[in-house]
Amino acid sequence: MGDFKMPSLGADMDAGKVARWLVKPGDVVHRGDIVAVVETEKSTIEVEVFQAGVVEEILVPEGTEVPVGTALARIGAPAEAGAPAPGPVPPAAAVPAPAAPAPPAPVPAPAAPAPPAPVPAPATAAVTEHPGVVVSPVVRHLAERLGVDVHLLEGSGPGGRITRADVEAAALVPVGERPVSAVRGRRAPARRRRPAPQPAPSGAGGKRVSPWARRVADDLGVDVATVEGTGPGGAVVERDVRAAAARETAPPAPEGAKVHRAPTEPSASDERQAAMRKAIGALMARSKREIPHYYLSTTIDMSRASRWMEEENATRPMTERLVLPVLLLKAAALAVASVPEMNGFMVGDTFEPSAEVHVGVAVSLRTGGVIAPAIHHADRLSVDELMAALRDLVTRARRGVLRSSEMSDPTITVTNLGELGVDSVFGVIYPPQVALVGFGRVVERPYAEDGMVGARPCLTATLSADHRASDGHRGGRFLAAIDHLLQSPEGL
Amino acid sequence: MNDDDARELIRSVIGEVAPEADLDSVGPDEMIQEALDLDSIDFLNFVTGLHERTGLEIPERDYPELATVDGCVRYLTHATT
Numbered sequence: 306m307g308d309f310k311m312p313s314l315g316a317d318m319d320a321g322k323v324a325r326w327l328v329k330p331g332d333v334v335h336r337g338d339i340v341a342v343v344e345t346e347k348s349t350i351e352v353e354v355f356q357a358g359v360v361e362e363i364l365v366p367e368g369t370e371v372p373v374g375t376a377l378a379r380i381g382a383p384a385e386a387g388a389p390a391p392g393p394v395p396p397a398a399a400v401p402a403p404a405a406p407a408p409p410a411p412v413p414a415p416a417a418p419a420p421p422a423p424v425p426a427p428a429t430a431a432v433t434e435h436p437g438v439v440v441s442p443v444v445r446h447l448a449e450r451l452g453v454d455v456h457l458l459e460g461s462g463p464g465g466r467i468t469r470a471d472v473e474a475a476a477l478v479p480v481g482e483r484p485v486s487a488v489r490g491r492r493a494p495a496r497r498r499r500p501a502p503q504p505a506p507s508g509a510g511g512k513r514v515s516p517w518a519r520r521v522a523d524d525l526g527v528d529v530a531t532v533e534g535t536g537p538g539g540a541v542v543e544r545d546v547r548a549a550a551a552r553e554t555a556p557p558a559p560e561g562a563k564v565h566r567a568p569t570e571p572s573a574s575d576e577r578q579a580a581m582r583k584a585i586g587a588l589m590a591r592s593k594r595e596i597p598h599y600y601l602s603t604t605i606d607m608s609r610a611s612r613w614m615e616e617e618n619a620t621r622p623m624t625e626r627l628v629l630p631v632l633l634l635k636a637a638a639l640a641v642a643s644v645p646e647m648n649g650f651m652v653g654d655t656f657e658p659s660a661e662v663h664v665g666v667a668v669s670l671r672t673g674g675v676i677a678p679a680i681h682h683a684d685r686l687s688v689d690e691l692m693a694a695l696r697d698l699v700t701r702a703r704r705g706v707l708r709s710s711e712m713s714d715p716t717i718t719v720t721n722l723g724e725l726g727v728d729s730v731f732g733v734i735y736p737p738q739v740a741l742v743g744f745g746r747v748v749e750r751p752y753a754e755d756g757m758v759g760a761r762p763c764l765t766a767t768l769s770a771d772h773r774a775s776d777g778h779r780g781g782r783f784l785a786a787i788d789h790l791l792q793s794p795e796g797l
Numbered sequence: 798m799n800d801d802d803a804r805e806l807i808r809s810v811i812g813e814v815a816p817e818a819d820l821d822s823v824g825p826d827e828m829i830q831e832a833l834d835l836d837s838i839d840f841l842n843f844v845t846g847l848h849e850r851t852g853l854e855i856p857e858r859d860y861p862e863l864a865t866v867d868g869c870v871r872y873l874t875h876a877t878t
Binding site for chain 2: 615618619623624626628629630669671672695696699700703721724725726
């Protein structure tokens with residue numbers, strides 16, 4: 306329950322524009338549902354909601370740019386089954402709030418994609434029967450207006466019902482690729498298959514606050530009661546506190562700071578690029594100003610990894626082939642386990658390691674700019690899962706459709722400039738992360754071993770790391786761990 | 798498949814893989830991947846796209862033959878006749 310706010314989608318984001326709502330008042334939303342599309346200077350992001358309930362009111366109309374943290378919609382308690390869902394909304398104050406709401410029961414991770422939880426159908430939505438298609442007149446009308454063929458959609462609602470969100474999601478997909486949109490519905494349960502997050506401990510005042518976030522809040526002088534949580538179950542986590550602190554130190558926004566832009570015209574791509582360049586510049590300047598970088602590099606013999614991948618690909622159907630960057634990503638994600646100082650965030654002057662490994666992948670956009678969304682739990686994905694995730698992420702990054710969780714929580718970043726032909730890259734750390742791993746291209750080099758010189762495919766791996774979190778010795782261990790992992794590619 | 802069909806196919810698949818890329822700017826002997834700034838994922842998507850449209854199994858060892866537009870045209874016309 307509470308406000309759904311403009312999330313911070315990366316340290317370089319101050320504001321975002323609500324490009325499109327995928328829900329309307331009365332819609333039931335679940336944790337992890339994509340509810341809105343937000344445009345930032347760098348990308349178009351599908352924003353997920355981190356609370357379950359019913360959309361009570363949309364507070365910010367489409368086409369409006371608002372600062373991070375602005376309430377975008379009000380989400381009420383889940384409607385009781387049988388209750389008229391989209392009825393008039395009582396003012397929040399009138400709802401008797403339990404003193405300490407019980408944390409939502411941890412969602413068991415189903416082994417197989419579970420069907421969506423039964424949702425009470427809005428009482429008003431009469432269902433028109435069409436051969437094989439369950440769709441309400443309202444949704445059918447919307448589909449007609451948006452030029453979406455409902456027969457090509459797979460409904461994500463109860464009983465396969467096609468929802469408004471299905472239609473609107475399909476309308477976002479270029480016409481030539483629309484059948485793909487049906488996949489989206491199937492993909493949703495897969496997202497829920499992610500290991501269920503630990504329920505965050507309850508905090509006072511009915512707000513769930515992680516102990517670490519509370520400590521950080523004390524340090525930074527932030528009142529956690531005013532901070533909207535984006536962590537598991539809406540818990541306030543450290544990044545929320547940090548974001549709130551950053552907002553407080555920023556010049557106060559003018560009253561009702563809604564910057565209205567031309568409501569229909571999308572910003573010209575030139576303008577977008579200039580804004581992106583500015584955002585990247587500001588973030589990198591901050592990184593160089595605040596982070597005491599140190600840099601290491603090592604040369605890795607890639608003959609085993611290359612050979613293994615060639616042999617593997619020779620036996621695979623074309624659609625399941627691997628690319629080398631996947632092995633590099635996996636190695637970097639796994640190496641974190643032996644040197645955890647590389648994975649996490651700086652909070653003030655303190656390093657907070659992350660128990661989870663969300664690897665940001667720097668994706669260069671052909672129209673200019675770079676964006677580094679996360680692949681969640683990259684250390685736990687099989688090479689094939691990672692390949693699929695990378696393919697999907699790169700495609701969506703290029704198309705400009707990323708999800709809010711991907712933008713907000715990478716714990717370490719990998720950049721792979723080798724594909725552009727450079728030998729090595731010493732990257733700039735994305736604050737508040739503490740390490741960036743760079744991979745250069747694979748080239749044959751003279752390689753001496755046991756007194757013999759031979760030609761081997763080699764790659765230069767580099768590390769840019771934050772001296773506040775680690776030192777060169779540990780950084781060296783980290784690169785050595787990556788090297789070691791790449792010598793046994795079958796184990797990745 | 799004749800040369801024109803092959804060119805049309807290449808154009809169409811590149812259009813899907815990298816809509817913002819301009820194939821017209823690429824010379825017949827120029828490396829497609831470099832000229833259009835395609836990374837390994839893009840290139841894999843390109844080859845997979847050719848496979849999906851033609852049914853051709855393209856082994857990885859043949860990838861170098863697909864490096865240029867002319868190379869692709871040659872490969873596709875030979876493989877489909």
